Amino acid sequence: MFRRVIAMVFMAAAVCAARAADGADQVPQRFDGYQVVTVAIPSWETLAEVEKVCETIMNDYPGPGKLDVMFAPGRLGELDRLGLSYVVKIEDYQVLIDNRDTPGARGWFDAYHRYSSPSITDDIVDYLEALATTHPNHELATMLNVGNSVENRTIWGLVIAGANVTPESPTVLYFGAEHAREWIAATVPTYVATYLMDQYGTNPVVTDLVDNVRWVMVPVMNPDGYEHCWTTYRLWRKNRRNNGGGVYGVDLNRNWGEGWGGEGSSSSPSSDTYRGPSAFSEPETVAIRNLFDTYNVRAMIDLHSYGLYIMWPYGYQSALPAHQATYLAHGQDMQQMVQAVHGVTYTIGPVYSTLYAASGVSVDWTYVQRGVLSYTIELRDTGAYGFELPANQIIPNNQEVLPAILYLANTDWVRLPIRFEFPNGLPEVLQAGSDTVVAVNIVAQYAAVVPGTPQMHYRYDPAGAFVAVPLTSLGGNAYQAVLPATNCLSTPEFYFSAEADTGVTVSSPRNAPAEVYDATMSTGANGFYVQDLSSNPGWTTQGLWAWGHPTGGGGQYGGPDPTNGYTGANVYGYNLSGDYTNSMPEYHLTSTAINCSGRNGVHLVFRRWLGVERSQYDHAYVRVSTNGTTWTTVWQNPNADTTDTSWQHIDLDISAVADNQPTVYLRWTMGTTDGGWTYCGWNIDDIRLTSAECEGLPADYNGDGNVDLPDYAAFSDCLTGPDGGVLPGCAIFELTGDADVDLDDLAAFQRLFTGP
Numbered sequence: 219m220f221r222r223v224i225a226m227v228f229m230a231a232a233v234c235a236a237r238a239a240d241g242a243d244q245v246p247q248r249f250d251g252y253q254v255v256t257v258a259i260p261s262w263e264t265l266a267e268v269e270k271v272c273e274t275i276m277n278d279y280p281g282p283g284k285l286d287v288m289f290a291p292g293r294l295g296e297l298d299r300l301g302l303s304y305v306v307k308i309e310d311y312q313v314l315i316d317n318r319d320t321p322g323a324r325g326w327f328d329a330y331h332r333y334s335s336p337s338i339t340d341d342i343v344d345y346l347e348a349l350a351t352t353h354p355n356h357e358l359a360t361m362l363n364v365g366n367s368v369e370n371r372t373i374w375g376l377v378i379a380g381a382n383v384t385p386e387s388p389t390v391l392y393f394g395a396e397h398a399r400e401w402i403a404a405t406v407p408t409y410v411a412t413y414l415m416d417q418y419g420t421n422p423v424v425t426d427l428v429d430n431v432r433w434v435m436v437p438v439m440n441p442d443g444y445e446h447c448w449t450t451y452r453l454w455r456k457n458r459r460n461n462g463g464g465v466y467g468v469d470l471n472r473n474w475g476e477g478w479g480g481e482g483s484s485s486s487p488s489s490d491t492y493r494g495p496s497a498f499s500e501p502e503t504v505a506i507r508n509l510f511d512t513y514n515v516r517a518m519i520d521l522h523s524y525g526l527y528i529m530w531p532y533g534y535q536s537a538l539p540a541h542q543a544t545y546l547a548h549g550q551d552m553q554q555m556v557q558a559v560h561g562v563t564y565t566i567g568p569v570y571s572t573l574y575a576a577s578g579v580s581v582d583w584t585y586v587q588r589g590v591l592s593y594t595i596e597l598r599d600t601g602a603y604g605f606e607l608p609a610n611q612i613i614p615n616n617q618e619v620l621p622a623i624l625y626l627a628n629t630d631w632v633r634l635p636i637r638f639e640f641p642n643g644l645p646e647v648l649q650a651g652s653d654t655v656v657a658v659n660i661v662a663q664y665a666a667v668v669p670g671t672p673q674m675h676y677r678y679d680p681a682g683a684f685v686a687v688p689l690t691s692l693g694g695n696a697y698q699a700v701l702p703a704t705n706c707l708s709t710p711e712f713y714f715s716a717e718a719d720t721g722v723t724v725s726s727p728r729n730a731p732a733e734v735y736d737a738t739m740s741t742g743a744n745g746f747y748v749q750d751l752s753s754n755p756g757w758t759t760q761g762l763w764a765w766g767h768p769t770g771g772g773g774q775y776g777g778p779d780p781t782n783g784y785t786g787a788n789v790y791g792y793n794l795s796g797d798y799t800n801s802m803p804e805y806h807l808t809s810t811a812i813n814c815s816g817r818n819g820v821h822l823v824f825r826r827w828l829g830v831e832r833s834q835y836d837h838a839y840v841r842v843s844t845n846g847t848t849w850t851t852v853w854q855n856p857n858a859d860t861t862d863t864s865w866q867h868i869d870l871d872i873s874a875v876a877d878n879q880p881t882v883y884l885r886w887t888m889g890t891t892d893g894g895w896t897y898c899g900w901n902i903d904d905i906r907l908t909s910a911e912c913e914g915l916p917a918d919y920n921g922d923g924n925v926d927l928p929d930y931a932a933f934s935d936c937l938t939g940p941d942g943g944v945l946p947g948c949a950i951f952e953l954t955g956d957a958d959v960d961l962d963d964l965a966a967f968q969r970l971f972t973g974p
């Protein structure tokens with residue numbers, strides 16, 4: 219963690235501003251001269267000290283690292299007392315408030331609005347009621363009383379449901395303003411509701427989504443806090459629970475019941491991350507929780523600001539969710555969709571590793587306890603305006619997240635009664651001559667799987683018919699499929715199907731066979747270079763790089779080293795018995811030369827166990843060279859902490875550098891690192907180079923360069939006799955051009971036979 223050295227900003231005023239008084243005060247507190255500064259905070263302990271002296275911490279997930287912190291005039295000296303340096307981000311918060319657009323001047327989405335007030339006719343609840351009563355498609359919408367707040371306000375939602383929606387239909391839930399001051403988050407559910415109703419009947423995607431999925435939109439989960447921001451104290455975050463002693467509020471997004479009470483939540487009632495006396499102690503979290511009992515909620519987004527993140531479980535622990543691959547794939551899709559609208563990039567990842575630990579958050583409880591595909595989005599922007607995001611960004615911000623919101627509602631997780639998962643991924647390259655095993659899980663989402671119906675359908679000739687083979691049940695929801703061995707002439711395509719007990723047949727991909735999975739054939743898919751590190755290959759090491767047995771040491775931050783290799787005892791690691799060090803230069807592990815002549819589509823495949831701080835601070839690289847002098851970086855750690863706690867499968871396309879090169883060098887680099895915080899660093903094992911070429915000889919079924927006994931065994935299975943045609947995968951034995959694999963092909967095969 220780099221700590222900037224910044225000159226103290228001279229403060230003329232030394233008035234010590236107390237926190238806003240609580241009570242019925244209806245004059246909003248002013249923030250004249252209040253500054254927001256960015257501070258690098260080294261530990262949870264220091265963070266607790268800062269929280270005592272600041273006005274408020276602006277970040278949604280406060281934790282050690284760089285935070286935006288607001289100070290009352292004259293209070294910045296407290297940071298000097300704590301020995302912390304900072305840079306000023308906002309000079310005078312009141313100026314931002316004074317510049318806020320007021321409602322009523324233009325369209326609804328050109329200003330922020332009150333939640334509900336008898337004296338105001340264009341508050342958010344009025345707007346929802348208008349959608350449900352006077353909008354041309356108002357019959358789609360129903361006002362929903364979600365429950366009451368601590369101060370007895372009704373938490374209003376809007377349910378949008380079209381022709382086919384039944385009580386059991388899949389449901390998506392989008393809610394905002396769990397944190398009161400995050401006003402932009404309250405605009406998204408209303409914007410999306412408006413869009414769905416405006417587009418229904420004309421836009422086929424929207425019409426399908428509204429006719430078959432129930433949409434529950436709750437703009438303001440925390441109405442008491444939200445109104446308190448308008449009337450009394452603009453920077454209020456929590457609900458309005460009276461904790462006694464003049465102290466108010468529970469952080470609703472630390473009050474959910476999974477991992478409640480852990481790291482990244484506070485037991486102190488005065489803290490902005492106070493988790494409450496027990497999980498679900500607050501009526502607001504209970505009200506939203508009850509929606510999961512009322513409806514078949516399949517996906518949700520909890521909307522917050524600010525920071526530009528799309529995140530998923532877990533918040534309370536570093537372990538990755540069982541469905542990390544699904545979360546990541548959908549997260550990447552949503553990131554790209556959002557980016558395509560206005561060019562704004564949202565960082566993606568699990569809450570814990572992307573930002574900081576946070577316990578008792580909505581995404582963890584809904585995912586673990588209710589099997590919901592749960593995301594949280596941190597909307598615009600990155601804090602230049604604090605929570606006063608200019609109103610002219612409301613529409614652009616909604617425009618950019620809208621495609622992601624529609625996308626999530628259309629995922630298999632939501633739309634299908636049963637769902638296919640592929641725990642080891644799907645094969646993209648098949649090794650010629652070898653069976654390929656595919657692990658399949660079929661998850662009963664809101665229907666059961668009819669026994670005996672799961673099938674794989676495959677073909678090796680795009681003009682041929684699909685062959686259906688039953689999946690082998692391995693117990694529970696686990697199945698196995700086998701793509702039978704075939705040869706280099708094949709173009710494999712496949713899909714899966716199973717019947718739900720609702721009578722619906724579900725396929726993967728969803729619209730198969732119009733869309734199918736495919737793979738390419740290879741004779742190098744198993745690796746033409748394999749280094750399992752069971753013995754020392756004698757690569758060049760610098761610094762603390764070493765071959766040997768890791769000892770599970772280190773992990774000042776992140777997790778410790780492994781205690782074994784992925785296979786066998788040994789690995790290459792940076793410091794086999796602990797963390798990397800602070801302020802180190804780049805230290806390299808460099809392979810000997812590897813011959814990639816005649817190899818195309820080369821990939822570097824290896825197992826990784828890596829701990830490294832985000833790239834803002836510390837660095838890890840994978841590089842490739844053809845001469846050992848000039849290096850191409852093919853991977854570097856992202857600007858989010860990397861904290862592997864298990865061996866990761868890494869597949870890097872290095873074809874641009876390595877294809878057809880007689881000397882290829884591989885390099886793993888640790889460093890540079892900054893002056894604080896160490897992690898366990900690199901551990902690698904089971905390094906392979908694979909290639910994609912498939913240049914079998916005629917009749918060389920397995921592509922090993924010989925026409926020999928294994929090929930003869932395959933020929934026997936392909937032999938059909940005259941007029942028997944060519945079986946799937948047997949085209950390589952149709953040697954005489956008569957469209958049958960018969961005795962004249964056997965004679966041709968014998969002439970080609972070379973032996974091993």
Ligand SMILES: [Zn+2]
Nearest residue numbers: 278397522523
């Ligand atoms: Zn928030």
